[in-house]
Amino acid sequence: MQKRVYSIVSNEGLHARPASLLTKIASRYEADVFIEYDGKNVTLKSVIAVMSLGIPKDAEFSIEVDADNAEEVFESLETVLKDNHII
Amino acid sequence: MKIEDLINEDLILEDLKAKTKDEVIDELSALLHKLSRITHLDHFVEAIHAREKESSTGVGFGIAIPHAKSKHVKTPSLVFGRHRDGIDYDAMDGELSQLFFMIAVPEESSNLHLQTLAQLSRKLMDERFRDQLKAADNKGKLLSLIESIDKEEK
Secondary structure (H helix, E strand, O other): OEEEEEEOOOOOOOOHHHHHHHHHHHHOOOOEEEEEEOOEEEEOOOHHHHHHHOOOOOOEEEEEEEOOOHHHHHHHHHHHHHHOOOO | OOHHHOOOHHHEEOOOOOOOHHHHHHHHHHHHHHOOOEOOHHHHHHHHHHHHHHOOOEEEOOEEOOEEEOOOEOOOEEEEEEEEEEEOOOOOOOOOEEEEEEEEEOOOOHHHHHHHHHHHHHHHOOHHHHHHHHHOOOHHHHHHHHHHHHHOOO
16 A cells, blocks of 8 residues: 655645546546545545545645555546646 | 525425436526526526536436536525436436535635535435435425534534
8 A cells, every 4th residue: 555645735625626537537447546634534436535525725635545556546646636736 | 604504495306307417407506596596597507517517516326416606606505406217417427316416606615615515425425314315205304404414523
């Protein structure tokens, strides 16, 4: 299991649209992918689970990936996060 | 912002007549307009569609949460609609959607949006809660179920 920590720069936090984009990317992989914020850890493959975290601006959250190709998974997730000005 | 400040019995549609995604959006939006929660129907519907175009708010589990932040919203509102058979709402899991939570918020309120969606999502992850919403046989029961979202622990 690999873990990376990020912080939110978007004024709107991790809102519904980028959450659904992340979910779509994560679901492409067989890997187990989790997102954690404020002590709550949920799958990154369910948009409603990700939205339930309500991660606001300036908050730190982490993503965990359990897979041999974890590096690749992280890179595609980070691309979405950066392209949408979330991190 | 509390859910109970966003909704009342008038903002609940127990049996949507819509047969398509577009008709669901029209039906829920029309109610907001009728109750003067939004100032301009067409512009509000456009904002909802623009958001759906970016990615469907059919989040799976039979739930859709169409939402828009728009200057045409006068009063922050949640309108709930239920469809007995389910509608093809381009849901992420490919299933039909039966429970619709349309959220309308004025342009200036960004945090309300995120936190309202978070509260709602936490509760909707609970299968029992979804089943209760599907089974409730009058508006009063639906309203008290929806207002119970406020009591959800953070």
